[in-house]
Amino acid sequence: MSLWENIKMALMSVKAHKMRSILTMLGIIIGVAAVIVVVAIGQGGEAMLKSQIAGDGNTIEVFYQPSEEEMQQGKWEENPFTQEDIRQLEGIEKVSNVVASSSEFSTANLRDEEAETSITGINEAYLDVNQLKVEKGRSFTNADFLGGRRVAIVSAAMQEELFDGKSPIGEIIRIGVQPVEVIGVLEKPTGLFAFGSVETYIPWTAMRNMLGTNNYSQVTLQVENADDIQPIGERATTVLNQLHDTEDSYQVINMEEIAQGIGQVTTIMTTIIGSIAGISLLVGGIGVMNIMLVSVTERTREIGIRKSLGATRQQILLQFLVESIILTLIGGIIGIILGAGTAYLVSFFADWPSLISWQVVLGAVLFSMLIGIAFGLLPANKASRLDPIDSLRYE
Amino acid sequence: MIQLEEITKSYTLGKESVNVLRGISLVINSGEFVAIMGPSGSGKSTLMNIIGCLDRPTTGSYLLNEEDVSQHKDQELAKVRNQSIGFVFQQFQLLPRLTALKNVELPMVYAGASKKEREERARDALAKVGLQDRVEHLPNELSGGQKQRVAIARALVNNPSLILADEPTGALDTATSVAIMDLFVQLNQEGTTIVVVTHEPEVAEYANRVIYVRDGLLGQNPFEKGGQTR
Ligand SMILES: Nc1ncnc2c1ncn2[C@@H]1O[C@H](COP(=O)(O)OP(=O)(O)OP(=O)(O)O)[C@@H](O)[C@H]1O
Ligand SMILES: [Mg+2]
Numbered sequence: 229m230s231l232w233e234n235i236k237m238a239l240m241s242v243k244a245h246k247m248r249s250i251l252t253m254l255g256i257i258i259g260v261a262a263v264i265v266v267v268a269i270g271q272g273g274e275a276m277l278k279s280q281i282a283g284d285g286n287t288i289e290v291f292y293q294p295s296e297e298e299m300q301q302g303k304w305e306e307n308p309f310t311q312e313d314i315r316q317l318e319g320i321e322k323v324s325n326v327v328a329s330s331s332e333f334s335t336a337n338l339r340d341e342e343a344e345t346s347i348t349g350i351n352e353a354y355l356d357v358n359q360l361k362v363e364k365g366r367s368f369t370n371a372d373f374l375g376g377r378r379v380a381i382v383s384a385a386m387q388e389e390l391f392d393g394k395s396p397i398g399e400i401i402r403i404g405v406q407p408v409e410v411i412g413v414l415e416k417p418t419g420l421f422a423f424g425s426v427e428t429y430i431p432w433t434a435m436r437n438m439l440g441t442n443n444y445s446q447v448t449l450q451v452e453n454a455d456d457i458q459p460i461g462e463r464a465t466t467v468l469n470q471l472h473d474t475e476d477s478y479q480v481i482n483m484e485e486i487a488q489g490i491g492q493v494t495t496i497m498t499t500i501i502g503s504i505a506g507i508s509l510l511v512g513g514i515g516v517m518n519i520m521l522v523s524v525t526e527r528t529r530e531i532g533i534r535k536s537l538g539a540t541r542q543q544i545l546l547q548f549l550v551e552s553i554i555l556t557l558i559g560g561i562i563g564i565i566l567g568a569g570t571a572y573l574v575s576f577f578a579d580w581p582s583l584i585s586w587q588v589v590l591g592a593v594l595f596s597m598l599i600g601i602a603f604g605l606l607p608a609n610k611a612s613r614l615d616p617i618d619s620l621r622y623e
Numbered sequence: 624m625i626q627l628e629e630i631t632k633s634y635t636l637g638k639e640s641v642n643v644l645r646g647i648s649l650v651i652n653s654g655e656f657v658a659i660m661g662p663s664g665s666g667k668s669t670l671m672n673i674i675g676c677l678d679r680p681t682t683g684s685y686l687l688n689e690e691d692v693s694q695h696k697d698q699e700l701a702k703v704r705n706q707s708i709g710f711v712f713q714q715f716q717l718l719p720r721l722t723a724l725k726n727v728e729l730p731m732v733y734a735g736a737s738k739k740e741r742e743e744r745a746r747d748a749l750a751k752v753g754l755q756d757r758v759e760h761l762p763n764e765l766s767g768g769q770k771q772r773v774a775i776a777r778a779l780v781n782n783p784s785l786i787l788a789d790e791p792t793g794a795l796d797t798a799t800s801v802a803i804m805d806l807f808v809q810l811n812q813e814g815t816t817i818v819v820v821t822h823e824p825e826v827a828e829y830a831n832r833v834i835y836v837r838d839g840l841l842g843q844n845p846f847e848k849g850g851q852t853r
Contacts, residue, residue: 230735529716530718533717533718533729534729535677536677536704536710537705537710537777539705539733540697541697542698543733617677620677620712
């Protein structure tokens, strides 16, 4: 008898007892769904943390954090990155972009209206690397940067705040006393709970002219390969510390350490989830075994008939084994769908990314099949050993 | 075709051992139509189960088609049941969730026949017992006589050389019994060896030969001696 024949037979028998089958699967469904949800949320969170630290586009931020000693020597600077620094950083091999900016809080005025906004003077690489897209109007041109033109791109929140949501393109706003022309509006950040902050971007050169800012306060490097982030970041700090004759004021986050830390948390979490899942699947498996034992007893006569017609012990064993595997497999698949749905809802309403990897899905499928085999063996074996004459006589 | 030599069968219940068959030697030739009669509890069904390879004798040898099946393993016995023997029971023994067609297909499922072949042959078998317009019926949608016809169709579908029927008319009225027995006669005329266990002399009359079992031994025809069984 073919396996397909067995599978069809098992499906029929599962269908014949719908309610009972669902109740039997419940343990497996809940177990698998729980694992899928927790792993999806866990992996999503881990990916989010890592990308926040590492930056989406292979970026690493350089910090300025002078030691106590250097502070006492009065070496502290508000804008610690000079233009020369940027040029040197751009010269480092495998650095694809150096993003530099300075920002300040200020008030912006449009006629009688007034709004609090951050003013960020940026260099050419800033918008691209930070994945900020201009939705209306135009972006900065080279001429804007070179000429220090007083033009601004505002965030969507700023458009709401100062312009009542009307198009600000072409409007002249005043930052302090300086007039600036708005040329573009940024795309709204996505996500249900992402409000976005009130921001105004101008070319750094314009910022220097207007506010007298000389240097940059923030520097982020973008490198070509993710693997290069750490070594290039460290190379950059060496260069900067040499240029400024400082010990260790310029730093980058040691991502390997952080990755390790996250990894540890993940391992602990996986262990906990693993044991919860293990227990619930064990309970589910016992439920399946229980029902299969009942089913074997109920179907004693059927087994007798099949044997009298020439079914071998192996064929009866396979029949019941396939049935319990089908039960747990269907349970597992329902669990995956339920878990994926729940994970999706959680990430939708809690603004938390969830990540369902095919490995987890495959693992869940294989594991529920394994449970079907492990807990189906005993009932199937019992069925296969029934004596045909006794079974035919069974009332 | 069937050669039984000093077959015994005993069961141990607790400390006691019950000898149900106490040395039966019997030859049934190919093409015979044999009826087995005897009082209740005499061991007729036990004998049939041994002949049908559902059970093994405690001692003695059994040659079926020149093959010593008393030494066969479970798996080999299953194959013999599947290929060489067809069973018909008093209680029909159909699977309640399967249609008549699917019930008749079962022996071929275990023989490994293809789906197409199974369906074709099952339809033929059902037509042969006169149920060509009941193929999609479930057992509980059929009368007792029709159920027994399905069971007979199932018994003959693998073309066995031997059909065993343990009180096939026990649950049927007289008219239906006659129809069922006519079917057996027809099968016998086509060459199938048939062994029927029965309590009813009218049924036994269809056979070429009647064997009497009494207390686990073959006995005399009680009618010839003026005795009575019922
Ligand atoms: N599994 C068993 N264990 C113990 N004793 C058994 C077993 N099976 C049958 N017997 C005994 O064997 C004897 C013969 O049983 P069997 O079923 O062969 O009788 P029978 O001739 O078919 O009777 P009936 O005409 O009523 O069907 C009975 O006394 C029965 O109690
Ligand atoms: Mg009997």
